[in-house]
Amino acid sequence: MGLLNRMSTVVKAKMNTIMDRVEDPNETLDYSYQKQLDLLQNVKRGVAEVATSKKRLELQKAKLSQKMDQLDSQAREAIKSDREDLARQALERKGALSVQAESLDQQIADLDQEQAKLEATERRLSAKVESFRVKKETIKAQYSAAEAQVKVTESLTGISEEMADVGLAVQRSEDKIETMKARSEALDELVEKGTLEEFNGSDDIRRELAKIQAKSSVESDLARLKAEEGK
Protein backbone atom coordinates (compact mmCIF):
# COMPACT_ATOMS: atom_id res chain seq x y z
CA MET A 1 0.00 0.00 0.00
CA GLY A 2 1.50 3.32 -1.08
CA LEU A 3 2.23 6.29 1.11
CA LEU A 4 -0.73 8.25 -0.10
CA ASN A 5 -3.10 5.28 -0.06
CA ARG A 6 -2.37 5.00 3.60
CA MET A 7 -2.80 8.70 4.17
CA SER A 8 -5.98 9.06 2.21
CA THR A 9 -7.40 6.05 4.08
CA VAL A 10 -6.80 7.95 7.28
CA VAL A 11 -8.43 11.06 5.85
CA LYS A 12 -11.40 9.08 4.58
CA ALA A 13 -11.81 7.32 7.90
CA LYS A 14 -11.89 10.70 9.59
CA MET A 15 -14.41 11.98 7.07
CA ASN A 16 -16.62 8.97 7.68
CA THR A 17 -16.56 9.47 11.42
CA ILE A 18 -17.51 13.09 10.95
CA MET A 19 -20.26 12.22 8.52
CA ASP A 20 -21.68 9.63 10.86
CA ARG A 21 -21.80 12.14 13.64
CA VAL A 22 -23.12 15.07 11.71
CA GLU A 23 -26.78 14.73 10.96
CA ASP A 24 -26.85 17.42 8.34
CA PRO A 25 -24.69 16.58 5.27
CA ASN A 26 -24.57 20.27 4.45
CA GLU A 27 -22.59 20.81 7.59
CA THR A 28 -20.12 18.15 6.47
CA LEU A 29 -19.67 19.92 3.15
CA ASP A 30 -19.05 23.23 4.88
CA TYR A 31 -16.65 21.60 7.29
CA SER A 32 -14.65 20.00 4.47
CA TYR A 33 -14.62 23.29 2.57
CA GLN A 34 -13.24 25.05 5.63
CA LYS A 35 -10.50 22.40 5.90
CA GLN A 36 -9.66 22.95 2.23
CA LEU A 37 -9.29 26.68 2.77
CA ASP A 38 -7.03 26.03 5.76
CA LEU A 39 -4.90 23.72 3.65
CA LEU A 40 -4.68 26.30 0.90
CA GLN A 41 -3.35 28.77 3.47
CA ASN A 42 -0.78 26.17 4.50
CA VAL A 43 0.43 25.74 0.94
CA LYS A 44 0.72 29.52 0.55
CA ARG A 45 2.77 29.66 3.73
CA GLY A 46 4.91 26.80 2.36
CA VAL A 47 5.61 28.71 -0.86
CA ALA A 48 6.60 31.80 1.12
CA GLU A 49 8.87 29.73 3.35
CA VAL A 50 10.69 28.22 0.38
CA ALA A 51 11.16 31.69 -1.12
CA THR A 52 12.60 32.99 2.17
CA SER A 53 15.01 30.08 2.46
CA LYS A 54 16.15 30.61 -1.10
CA LYS A 55 16.78 34.28 -0.41
CA ARG A 56 18.81 33.36 2.61
CA LEU A 57 20.99 30.95 0.64
CA GLU A 58 21.47 33.54 -2.11
CA LEU A 59 22.67 36.06 0.45
CA GLN A 60 25.01 33.48 1.90
CA LYS A 61 26.31 32.74 -1.59
CA ALA A 62 26.95 36.45 -2.19
CA LYS A 63 28.86 36.65 1.07
CA LEU A 64 30.96 33.65 0.11
CA SER A 65 31.76 35.11 -3.32
CA GLN A 66 32.82 38.35 -1.72
CA LYS A 67 35.08 36.49 0.68
CA MET A 68 36.59 34.51 -2.20
CA ASP A 69 37.38 37.70 -4.12
CA GLN A 70 38.96 39.07 -1.00
CA LEU A 71 41.15 36.00 -0.56
CA ASP A 72 42.11 36.15 -4.23
CA SER A 73 43.35 39.71 -3.98
CA GLN A 74 45.14 38.88 -0.74
CA ALA A 75 46.93 36.08 -2.57
CA ARG A 76 47.86 38.50 -5.33
CA GLU A 77 49.27 40.90 -2.76
CA ALA A 78 51.25 38.07 -1.22
CA ILE A 79 52.72 37.11 -4.60
CA LYS A 80 53.69 40.70 -5.24
CA SER A 81 55.59 40.72 -2.00
CA ASP A 82 57.22 37.36 -2.71
CA ARG A 83 55.33 35.58 0.03
CA GLU A 84 54.26 32.40 -1.70
CA ASP A 85 53.45 30.74 1.64
CA LEU A 86 50.85 33.38 2.43
CA ALA A 87 49.45 33.28 -1.08
CA ARG A 88 49.11 29.54 -0.75
CA GLN A 89 47.27 29.88 2.54
CA ALA A 90 44.81 32.37 1.10
CA LEU A 91 44.20 30.27 -1.99
CA GLU A 92 43.68 27.17 0.10
CA ARG A 93 40.98 28.96 2.03
CA LYS A 94 39.50 30.19 -1.22
CA GLY A 95 39.49 26.66 -2.59
CA ALA A 96 37.58 25.37 0.41
CA LEU A 97 35.06 28.18 0.03
CA SER A 98 34.56 27.47 -3.64
CA VAL A 99 33.59 23.85 -2.88
CA GLN A 100 31.03 25.23 -0.48
CA ALA A 101 29.80 27.77 -3.01
CA GLU A 102 29.13 24.99 -5.51
CA SER A 103 27.07 23.10 -2.99
CA LEU A 104 25.11 26.29 -2.26
CA ASP A 105 24.40 26.70 -5.97
CA GLN A 106 22.97 23.18 -6.04
CA GLN A 107 20.80 23.86 -3.00
CA ILE A 108 19.51 27.10 -4.52
CA ALA A 109 18.61 25.23 -7.71
CA ASP A 110 16.81 22.57 -5.64
CA LEU A 111 14.80 25.22 -3.82
CA ASP A 112 13.93 26.84 -7.12
CA GLN A 113 12.40 23.58 -8.27
CA GLU A 114 10.65 23.09 -4.94
CA GLN A 115 9.11 26.53 -5.19
CA ALA A 116 7.83 25.91 -8.71
CA LYS A 117 6.36 22.60 -7.60
CA LEU A 118 4.58 24.08 -4.59
CA GLU A 119 3.25 26.97 -6.66
CA ALA A 120 1.77 24.47 -9.12
CA THR A 121 0.28 22.56 -6.17
CA GLU A 122 -1.27 25.77 -4.86
CA ARG A 123 -2.77 26.52 -8.26
CA ARG A 124 -4.26 23.03 -8.58
CA LEU A 125 -5.68 22.99 -5.07
CA SER A 126 -7.09 26.45 -5.52
CA ALA A 127 -8.91 25.37 -8.70
CA LYS A 128 -10.28 22.30 -6.95
CA VAL A 129 -11.42 24.20 -3.87
CA GLU A 130 -13.36 26.62 -6.05
CA SER A 131 -14.88 23.76 -8.00
CA PHE A 132 -15.83 22.06 -4.71
CA ARG A 133 -17.48 25.25 -3.49
CA VAL A 134 -19.71 25.39 -6.56
CA LYS A 135 -20.56 21.71 -6.25
CA LYS A 136 -21.32 22.13 -2.56
CA GLU A 137 -23.81 24.91 -3.23
CA THR A 138 -25.45 22.86 -5.99
CA ILE A 139 -25.85 19.88 -3.69
CA LYS A 140 -27.31 22.08 -0.97
CA ALA A 141 -29.78 23.63 -3.37
CA GLN A 142 -30.89 20.53 -5.22
CA TYR A 143 -31.06 17.69 -2.74
CA SER A 144 -32.87 16.96 0.46
CA ALA A 145 -30.71 16.01 3.42
CA ALA A 146 -31.25 12.29 2.89
CA GLU A 147 -30.51 12.38 -0.82
CA ALA A 148 -27.48 14.56 -0.32
CA GLN A 149 -25.71 11.90 1.70
CA VAL A 150 -24.60 9.94 -1.40
CA LYS A 151 -23.53 13.04 -3.30
CA VAL A 152 -21.62 14.28 -0.30
CA THR A 153 -19.70 11.02 0.00
CA GLU A 154 -18.89 11.12 -3.72
CA SER A 155 -17.52 14.63 -3.70
CA LEU A 156 -15.62 14.10 -0.48
CA THR A 157 -13.63 11.04 -1.57
CA GLY A 158 -11.99 12.82 -4.50
CA ILE A 159 -11.14 15.93 -2.55
CA SER A 160 -9.74 13.99 0.40
CA GLU A 161 -7.20 12.28 -1.89
CA GLU A 162 -6.15 15.71 -3.15
CA MET A 163 -5.92 17.03 0.39
CA ALA A 164 -3.81 14.09 1.53
CA ASP A 165 -1.42 14.66 -1.38
CA VAL A 166 -1.13 18.39 -0.79
CA GLY A 167 -0.73 17.91 2.95
CA LEU A 168 2.13 15.51 2.39
CA ALA A 169 3.78 17.80 -0.20
CA VAL A 170 3.78 20.68 2.29
CA GLN A 171 5.17 18.44 5.01
CA ARG A 172 7.97 17.15 2.77
CA SER A 173 8.86 20.66 1.76
CA GLU A 174 9.04 21.76 5.40
CA ASP A 175 11.34 18.84 6.21
CA LYS A 176 13.65 19.74 3.33
CA ILE A 177 13.84 23.35 4.44
CA GLU A 178 14.61 22.33 8.01
CA THR A 179 17.57 20.24 6.82
CA MET A 180 18.85 23.07 4.63
CA LYS A 181 18.45 25.59 7.43
CA ALA A 182 20.55 23.49 9.76
CA ARG A 183 23.27 23.11 7.13
CA SER A 184 23.23 26.78 6.28
CA GLU A 185 23.46 27.80 9.93
CA ALA A 186 26.45 25.51 10.37
CA LEU A 187 28.08 27.13 7.34
CA ASP A 188 27.44 30.61 8.71
CA GLU A 189 29.13 29.64 11.91
CA LEU A 190 32.14 28.23 10.09
CA VAL A 191 32.56 31.30 7.93
CA GLU A 192 32.30 33.53 10.99
CA LYS A 193 34.92 31.56 12.89
CA GLY A 194 37.10 31.19 9.82
CA THR A 195 37.67 27.55 10.63
CA LEU A 196 37.32 25.98 7.26
CA GLU A 197 38.82 22.56 7.85
CA GLU A 198 35.55 20.89 8.73
CA PHE A 199 33.66 22.32 5.80
CA ASN A 200 32.46 19.12 4.33
CA GLY A 201 31.02 17.57 7.40
CA SER A 202 31.94 14.27 8.90
CA ASP A 203 32.31 12.19 5.76
CA ASP A 204 36.05 11.44 5.56
CA ILE A 205 36.15 10.49 1.89
CA ARG A 206 34.22 13.57 0.85
CA ARG A 207 36.50 15.72 2.95
CA GLU A 208 39.55 14.10 1.35
CA LEU A 209 38.11 14.63 -2.12
CA ALA A 210 37.34 18.23 -1.35
CA LYS A 211 40.92 18.68 -0.19
CA ILE A 212 42.28 17.25 -3.42
CA GLN A 213 39.94 19.43 -5.44
CA ALA A 214 40.92 22.46 -3.41
CA LYS A 215 44.61 21.62 -3.83
CA SER A 216 44.51 21.44 -7.60
CA SER A 217 42.69 24.74 -7.76
CA VAL A 218 45.36 26.26 -5.50
CA GLU A 219 48.08 25.12 -7.89
CA SER A 220 46.36 26.46 -10.99
CA ASP A 221 45.47 29.75 -9.29
CA LEU A 222 49.04 30.08 -8.09
CA ALA A 223 50.38 29.48 -11.60
CA ARG A 224 47.91 31.99 -13.03
CA LEU A 225 48.82 34.67 -10.51
CA LYS A 226 52.54 34.06 -11.01
CA ALA A 227 52.14 34.36 -14.76
CA GLU A 228 50.07 37.52 -14.43
CA GLU A 229 52.57 39.08 -12.12
CA GLY A 230 55.51 37.91 -14.23
CA LYS A 231 57.10 35.88 -11.43
Added chain:
Amino acid sequence: MIIRIMGEGQFLVSSALLDDLNVIDNRIVDYVAKNDEASFKRELSSLILTIKGEGKPLDETEIVESDIIVPPGDLTFDEAKRVFSGCGLIED
Protein backbone atom coordinates in the same frame (compact mmCIF):
# COMPACT_ATOMS: atom_id res chain seq x y z
CA MET B 1 -7.31 5.56 -16.23
CA ILE B 2 -6.30 8.25 -13.76
CA ILE B 3 -2.86 8.23 -12.17
CA ARG B 4 -1.76 10.64 -9.48
CA ILE B 5 1.91 11.50 -9.21
CA MET B 6 2.22 12.79 -5.68
CA GLY B 7 2.99 16.48 -5.56
CA GLU B 8 2.45 16.82 -9.31
CA GLY B 9 -1.26 16.26 -9.83
CA GLN B 10 -3.34 13.72 -11.74
CA PHE B 11 -2.85 12.43 -15.28
CA LEU B 12 -5.21 10.77 -17.71
CA VAL B 13 -3.42 7.72 -19.08
CA SER B 14 -4.52 5.11 -21.61
CA SER B 15 -5.08 1.69 -20.05
CA ALA B 16 -2.82 0.22 -22.73
CA LEU B 17 0.11 1.86 -20.96
CA LEU B 18 -0.56 -0.08 -17.79
CA ASP B 19 1.50 -3.10 -18.92
CA ASP B 20 4.55 -0.93 -19.60
CA LEU B 21 4.16 0.80 -16.26
CA ASN B 22 3.79 -2.52 -14.51
CA VAL B 23 7.11 -3.68 -15.95
CA ILE B 24 8.84 -0.60 -14.51
CA ASP B 25 6.95 -1.01 -11.23
CA ASN B 26 8.15 -4.60 -10.88
CA ARG B 27 11.70 -3.59 -11.69
CA ILE B 28 11.55 -0.98 -8.92
CA VAL B 29 10.32 -3.57 -6.42
CA ASP B 30 13.21 -5.78 -7.49
CA TYR B 31 15.84 -3.05 -7.10
CA VAL B 32 14.47 -2.04 -3.71
CA ALA B 33 14.62 -5.67 -2.57
CA LYS B 34 18.24 -5.87 -3.81
CA ASN B 35 19.12 -2.64 -2.00
CA ASP B 36 20.20 -1.04 -5.30
CA GLU B 37 19.47 2.61 -4.61
CA ALA B 38 20.93 4.08 -7.82
CA SER B 39 18.89 1.79 -10.08
CA PHE B 40 15.79 2.42 -7.98
CA LYS B 41 16.15 6.19 -8.43
CA ARG B 42 16.64 5.80 -12.18
CA GLU B 43 13.57 3.57 -12.58
CA LEU B 44 11.34 5.72 -10.38
CA SER B 45 12.16 8.77 -12.46
CA SER B 46 11.56 6.72 -15.62
CA LEU B 47 8.13 5.67 -14.23
CA ILE B 48 7.22 9.29 -13.56
CA LEU B 49 8.54 10.52 -16.93
CA THR B 50 6.58 7.82 -18.77
CA ILE B 51 3.33 8.80 -17.07
CA LYS B 52 3.93 12.50 -17.72
CA GLY B 53 5.05 11.88 -21.30
CA GLU B 54 2.22 9.54 -22.29
CA GLY B 55 -0.51 10.97 -20.08
CA LYS B 56 -2.51 14.16 -20.22
CA PRO B 57 -2.80 16.37 -17.12
CA LEU B 58 -6.32 16.18 -15.72
CA ASP B 59 -8.40 19.34 -15.77
CA GLU B 60 -7.51 21.13 -12.54
CA THR B 61 -11.14 21.74 -11.61
CA GLU B 62 -12.01 18.03 -11.72
CA ILE B 63 -12.33 16.28 -8.40
CA VAL B 64 -11.95 12.53 -8.85
CA GLU B 65 -10.24 9.63 -7.16
CA SER B 66 -7.17 8.13 -8.83
CA ASP B 67 -6.81 4.50 -9.90
CA ILE B 68 -3.11 4.46 -9.11
CA ILE B 69 -1.02 6.70 -6.90
CA VAL B 70 2.67 7.07 -7.67
CA PRO B 71 4.98 8.42 -4.95
CA PRO B 72 6.98 11.62 -5.54
CA GLY B 73 10.28 11.58 -7.47
CA ASP B 74 12.24 12.61 -4.39
CA LEU B 75 11.07 9.57 -2.44
CA THR B 76 13.89 8.42 -0.17
CA PHE B 77 15.18 4.87 -0.32
CA ASP B 78 13.89 4.18 3.18
CA GLU B 79 10.41 5.32 2.21
CA ALA B 80 10.66 3.24 -0.96
CA LYS B 81 11.20 0.11 1.10
CA ARG B 82 7.75 0.62 2.58
CA VAL B 83 6.02 1.57 -0.68
CA PHE B 84 7.57 -0.81 -3.20
CA SER B 85 7.09 -4.18 -1.63
CA GLY B 86 5.03 -7.15 -2.75
CA CYS B 87 3.68 -6.47 -6.21
CA GLY B 88 4.45 -2.74 -6.11
CA LEU B 89 1.97 0.01 -7.00
CA ILE B 90 0.19 -1.89 -9.75
CA GLU B 91 -1.50 -5.24 -9.07
CA ASP B 92 0.09 -8.00 -11.21
